[in-house]
Amino acid sequence: SLDPTDDCGWNQPKTPEQSSLGVTENPFEVLWQRSHAAISLRYPGIKAAELATIQHRLSKELIAVNKLGFATYFLTVADVAQMIRDMRIRIAARGSGAGSLINYLLGISSVDPIEEGLLFERFLSTERSTLPDIDIDVESARRHEIYRAIFRRYGGKRVTLLSMQSTYRGRGAVRDGGMALGLDDQQVDEIAKNMWRFSAKNFRSEMSNKPELADFSKLTESDRKLNLLVDITQRLDRLPRHISMHPCGVILGNSRLLDLTPTEPSGMGLPMSQFDKDDMDPMGFLKLDVLGVRMQSAMAYTIKEIKRVKNVDLDLDKVARDDPTVYKMIRTTNTLGLFQIESPGQRELTGKHQPTKFNDLTMQISLFRPGPMKGNMIKPYLDGRHGFIQPDYMHPDLHDILKESYGVVVFHEQLMRIMQVMTGCSLARADEMRRQLGKPDKARIVQRYFKKSAAARDYTPAVVDRVWSILEGFGSFGFCKAHGAAFAVPTYHSAWLKTHYPTEFIAGLLTHDPGMYPRRLLLAEARRLGVRLLGIDVNYSTSQYVVQKSGKELGVRVSLGEISGISKPEMDRIICEQPYTDVTDFYLRARPSRRTLERLALVGALDTIAGVSNEESIHNRSDLLVKIRQISSKAAPKIDKNQLAFDLTNLDQLPVGNTPPTRQQKLAAEMAVTGMDISEHQIQKFQQMLEEMGVVRASEVGSLRSNTEVLVAGVRIATQTPPMRSGKRVVFISLDDGSGIADATFFDEAQRRCSQLLFQNKLLLISGKTRRTGVRGVSILAENAWDLRQLWQQWEKRAS
Known part of the structure; x- marks a missing residue:
């Protein structure tokens, strides 16, 4: 029989042998030497007093690492981080690991823990013997490339990917249940789309609560299959569906x-352990989270475009984080495309918060989390920040700890420092007690220790009880400041790029699509920023969005990949054969399918080579479409470069007399072929009607007084139903009208009037009243909503 400890090394850390790292000396001595050598690189020109602080902090961390025997762990992670940098891939640490000075000096993290007031003990302490987690964010487009490089670096016998159990949730359970019952795909899809923010096990009870499920609920009374679907969906909830590759x-x-671990092939072909993340600590394996982040890809692409177009070498890690123009841009709340702060809730919080420095970004990102929001930390923090209330620090000894958050305990690190100050315990023990606060039986032990120790240090019973009442409920509400600071770095970097290089940044965003909104909204943001959009053109477009010169201005050229149904071989041929002299030349050399050729013509991608790109042209796009249908009626002949070519110029003569497409028809073609409104915003079609109705543009909502009745219209770009403290469902809708984004909130009564529209219709008109929540914080308390297309049809009938 196997002995877990002797045979499997149960609970014993297992890291790659030092020989695989190229380390021949004592690993701890190597770690000590590398960390100290990096001080001059990270802190050039530092003064003696500051150097002493750094050295003291570093020595304390190194002592803990040596005591735990984790030197090889840090060297391994540093080796992986350096390997990724050598591959010229952007990298950033996230999580509590940003609180380690060792990680900062070794280049694993780009956050200075001393400057940001972060604690090593939140990340690692001698009170815990399990390997810590260091999470690394990398460019999502190159994540698999990194995985393969790690396998090559350490060998297949030391590396596997992690797996995870994929379990059934609401929509997946409905879809699989519907398939098993042989239900119509479209019907099942409609049911699944209306399952918002509730567990599959509560399907039947939610049918009576959710207005959008009312029609389906009635059908289940007479349709046995649909009634059975509800039962199956509820029974499938949380059951394992399949094993899959862990995302990072x-x-x-x-x-x-x-x-020590069974493996199987993963979807990308590399070996994958059948263990999941919960098996890592007892098995003692080093779990490295290499998370692909699309914003890192977008920023890397932006930097490459800046170099290509403007010949500027840019290192974002060396950009100063106190640029006033960056914070000025953030304070406008036009944060679309910025990491972590582009959601409707974050935009509203930005309007209230008005950040002015880097630590404000850390604070804002940390506050907008489920814990702090449930703990009602945002309002007292904002009131204290803006002088509406006098911050309450509870005791003079806690002033410096709580000064940055105006008396509100927000961070785990603050709780740890309060514990240390009031009880005299170490920070390591304080973190262990913090972890125990979420467990009722252990929380009572912590309470007795805290009150006894604080009383022994002459704190009054009133102060002790007051502080404990805050700490007691903190366990489930607080947030790790190191995590917030790590996220704030790419937030600032993305804001810096948007401020100083908007054209290149928009190209990066459109190429890698990193945000929560549809790509067409980025086109609207480009117009708002004054960034010129260049349509798809077979002579200039590539597989990516690229910055190109058009006349005297730079613009962003839309990618060929936006053409619906275009294959990769077709796209590769088009790019490879560029440029083209005319439509026949394009047809013969690029050899697109008839469908692709027509779609290219519909969106204007052939206008330039066909000579129909301006209004003065003899021919128009309709003439071109007629000609395309003629020449594509037969397959394009293959061109033999060794044979003399026939003169095919006569084939390029376009017919005349066809009615040119209107602006609306061109826009409709763009939407049908690409799903985006490239030439102009689709709301322009309704502009005359909206003006007659007195609809307010999104950009004007911020200037209105609170409680003003308004009508807003636009494309629905986001629908959210986050969990609320009251337990009642609140629906948040965001509309884009080309001038900006208007956010509306639907409570119970408003939902009953129009819930079907909120989840199904893309074009909406919303009525409501403005609600001011800060300097630039404005939202709309919705009262009703209508289908904009139906209103348009009614208006057209009356107009005719």
């Missing part, structure tokens, strides 16, 4: 790794 986990171990 890589397991590193010693040469015995494959003796």
Whole structure:
């Protein structure tokens, strides 16, 4: 029989042997030397007093690492981070690991823990013996490339990917249940789309609560199959569906790794452990989270475009984080495309918060989390920040700890420092007690220790009880400041790029699509920023969005990949054969399918080579479409470069007399072919009607007084139903009208009037009253909503 400890090394850390790292000396000595050598690089020209502080902090961290025997762990992660940088891939640390000075000096993290007031003990302490987590964000477009490089670096016997159990949730359970019952795909899809923010096990009870499920609920009374679908969906809830590759986990171990974990091929072909993340600590494996982040890809692409177009070498890590123009742009709340702060809730919080420095970004990102929001931390913080209330620090000893958050305990690090100050315990023990606060039986032990120790240090019973009442409920509400600071770095970097290089940044965003909104909204944001959009053109477009010169201005050229149904071989041929002299030349050399050729013509991608790109042309796009249908009626002949070519110029003569397409028809073609309104915003079609109705543009909502009755219209770009403290459902809708984004909130009564529209219709008109929540914080308390297309049809009938 196997002995877990002797045979499997139960609970014993297993990292790659030092020989695989190229380390021949004592690993701890190597770690000590590398960390100290990096001080001059990270802190050039530092003064003696500051150097002493850094050295003291570093020594404390190194002592803890040596005591735990984790030197090889840090060297391994640093080796992986350096390997990624050598591949010229952007990298950033996230999580509590940003609180380590060692990680900062080794280049694993780009956050200075001393400057940001972060604690090493929140990340690692001698009170815990399990390997800590260091999460690394990388460019999503190159994540698999990194995985393969790690396998090459350490060998297949020391590395596997991590797996995860994929379980049934509401929509997945409905879809699989419907398939098993043989229900119509479209009907099942409609049911699934209306399952918003509730568990599959509550399907039947939610049918009576959700207005959008009312029609389906009636059908189940007479349709046995649909009634059975509800039962099946509820029974499938949380059951395992399949094992899949973890989105970011890589397991590193010693040469015995494959003796201790079963593996199977992953979707990308690399070996995948059948263990999940919960098995890592007892098995002692090093779990490295290499998370692909699309914003990192977007920023990397932006930097490449800046170099290509303007010949500027840019290192974002060296950009100063106190640029006033960056914070001025953020304070406008036009944060679309910025990491972490582009959601409707974050935009509203930005309007209230009005950040002016880097730590404000850390604070804002940390406050907009489920814990702090449930703990009602945002309002007292904002009131204290803007002088509406006098901050309450509870005791003079806690002033410096709570000064940055105006008396509100927001961060885990603050709780740890309060524990240390009031009880005299170490920060390591304070973190262990913080972890125990979420467990009722252990929380009572912490309470007794805190009150006894604080009383022994002459704190009055009133102060002790007051502080404990805050700490007691903090366990489930607080947030790790190191995590917030790590997120604030790419937030600032993305804001800096948007401020100083908007054209290149928009190209990066459109190419890698990193945000929560549809790509067409980025086109609207480009127009708002004054960034010129260049339509698809077979002579200039590529597989990516690229910055190109058009006349004297730079613009962003839309990608060929936006053409619906275009294949990769077709796109590769078009790009490879560029440029083209005319339509026949394009047809013969690029050899697109008839469908692709027509779609290219419909969106104007052939206008330039066909000579129909301006209003003065003899021919128009309709003439071109007629000609395309003629020449594509037969397959394009293959061109033999060794044979003399026939003169095919006569084939390029376009017919005349066809009615040119209107602006609306061109826009409709763009929407049908690309799903985007490239030439102009689709709301322009309704502009005359909206003006007659007195509809307010999104950009004007911020200037209105609170409680003003308004009508807003636009494209629905986001629908959210986050969990609320009251337990009641609140629906948040965001509309884009080309001038900006208007956010509306629907409570119970308003939902009953129009819930079907909120989840199904894309074009909406919303009535309501403005609600001012800060300097630039404005939202609309919705009263009703209508289908904009139906209103347009009615208006057209009356107009005719």
